[in-house]
Amino acid sequence: MQTPLKNIFPNFSNELISAIESNATMQDSEAGTILMRTGQYIKNTVLITKGKIKIYREGEDGGEFFMYYLQPGQACAISMICATKSEKSQIMAKVVEDVSVVMIPLTLMDKWMMEHRSWYEFVIETYRSRFEEVLEVVDSIAFRSMDERLEFYLKRHKDACECTELKVSHQEIATELNTSREVISRLLKKMEQRGLVKLNRNQIELLK
Numbered sequence: 001m002q003t004p005l006k007n008i009f010p011n012f013s014n015e016l017i018s019a020i021e022s023n024a025t026m027q028d029s030e031a032g033t034i035l036m037r038t039g040q041y042i043k044n045t046v047l048i049t050k051g052k053i054k055i056y057r058e059g060e061d062g063g064e065f066f067m068y069y070l071q072p073g074q075a076c077a078i079s080m081i082c083a084t085k086s087e088k089s090q091i092m093a094k095v096v097e098d099v100s101v102v103m104i105p106l107t108l109m110d111k112w113m114m115e116h117r118s119w120y121e122f123v124i125e126t127y128r129s130r131f132e133e134v135l136e137v138v139d140s141i142a143f144r145s146m147d148e149r150l151e152f153y154l155k156r157h158k159d160a161c162e163c164t165e166l167k168v169s170h171q172e173i174a175t176e177l178n179t180s181r182e183v184i185s186r187l188l189k190k191m192e193q194r195g196l197v198k199l200n201r202n203q204i205e206l207l208k
Contacts, residue, residue: 005102008049008073009122016116020047025103029095036093042082044103047075051099052160056176058092066153066176067091068133069160077130080109080123147187149177154197154206164206 005017012020026049029035036042038058048070055076057065070076070093078091112119140152153173157166170188174181188204191197198205 013118028100033095040089042079045109047102049100052097054094054096064175077126166204169202
């Protein structure tokens, strides 16, 4: 293991860490790699130890519906559910920053739920936190105007990277919010006039 798992998953018991190191495999992937596709069967639970993965739905027209990011110390709740029920994936997972992941075989996930309290608590907390995050996304679509959705989108990305400078193009934002680039550019310009952001080429600096 490149980085001690205990540093990334501090709540895991020593026994669980040993079990992971003995049975799991590591996988490194570069930015742009599609790790999971819609309709694919999931055979492993994935723990993130480095980098960032974007989880999203893809429409028939190729449009994207952004759901959430996965970062070190996290796992994908939806993939866990699909894996345990032997169902096909309903999501896409794309690497946005070079990642290292720990691949845990499906058979061990169920076994560890009974044998390791820290694994049980991690899985339950993963379900809870992702459910709340998806609810926030649904609320933003159902009850907010596009300018409010854009501000919500930028805030989520700021929180995810823990930075104020977002390296993202207007077209990328438009794709993830299922609207046009022209609409996003116009709204960002209004935000800049209000002193909320500073626009640079393929980069947005959040000022407030």
